[in-house]
Amino acid sequence: MATDDIEPPRLAREQVLTVPDERFSTENVAIVTGAASGIGRTTALVLAHNGLTVCATDVDEDGLDETTDRHADLDLDGRIVTTPGDLTDDTALEAIVEAASEEGTVRYLANIAGIQHVAPMEEFPLEKYDLMHRLMLRAPMVLSKLCLPHMREAGGGAVANMCSIHGHYVTRDKVAYNVAKFGLRGLTQSIAAEGEGDVRAFSLSTAYVKTPLVVNQIADTAENRGITEREVVEDVMLGEARVTELMDPVEVANVFAFGLSKHGRFLDGGDLLFDGGYTLTY
Known part of the structure; x- marks a missing residue:
């Protein structure tokens, strides 16, 4: 298989899973991070098509514009509003949640933004390690902290965290990514422990x-x-x-939609291994 064979695919409308849920309506808002590309973009499109107002955020403003253009091109349902922001800046995180709350009731948060750096531990730059943890572990915690009051006031909500098989076992040369993904599973369980069943949390681990x-x-x-x-x-x-x-990004996004919906109400604190048998078979 050549690398040309794994160009990120373009989403087609018929690939989107639609999930019946009375809370999936435009007065309810889902914040989706990393929404300028990849799984974040596709999740924003899928949640919008399921009827939600999606607050799509990313530091890449041009990528966010492409996300809204794709939403229009596919004639998908729901709404997407964009709020550019740097997830490593606490002031920006506060602004993202405030902007989302102005669009409706914040009920859902999908922490998907991520970056990668590949290097042996002895050579791994500490500034890159710190950046990855601020983006992929601290920002999800802060956003969850800021969203929890909105979700509680609304009578319930859910947080979905993009984990990985690297949150179960690790591969070499990815120390920052590995540690962040293990940490996300701990964050997920912490949210569930304090959510009292009204605010759920789950993580999704893909290959x-x-x-x-x-x-x-x-x-x-x-x-x-x-x-x-x-x-x-x-x-x-x-x-x-x-x-x-x-996997295609839409296959991940569809699972997020199901997990956030009422059909995932017993999915609380758990991690969904969606990895093609990668982790638990040999």
Whole structure:
């Protein structure tokens, strides 16, 4: 398999799962981080099509514009409003939640934003480590902290955290990503413990998905391991899986929609392994 074969796919309307839920309506708001590309963008589109008002946020303003353009091109239901912001800035996090609350009742939060850096631990730059943890672990905690009062006042809500198989076991040269994903599972359980059943939380752990984050790490992984890019895809990314293909972002986004809906009401504190048999089989 060549890297050209894993270009992030374009979403088609018929791929979107629609979930019946009376709370999935435009007066209720879902904040989605990382919404300028990949899983974040697709989740924003899927939740909007399910009837919600989506507050799509990302530091990439051009990418957010492309997300709203895609929403219009597909003639999807619901609303998407964009609120650009730097998730490593607490003031920006407060502004994101405030902007979302002006659009309706904040009931849902999907923490999806993430970045990757591939390097051995001895060479891993600490500034990159700190950046990844502010973005992928601290920001989800702060956003959850800010959203909880809105969700409680509304009578309930849910937080969904984008985890990974790297939140179950680790691969080399990804220390910041590994630690962040393990931490997200702890955050998820902490929210569930304090949510008293009204505010739920769950995480979703996938294997490799056709996103820019995955495509962009292939060359670095090949260099660090001394193997070809084809071997990275076939052996590192797919070698342990039973379903030997990379997932599409919409397959992840559809699970988020189901988990956030009333049909996921017993999904509280748990992690959904959605990995093609990668983690629990050999």
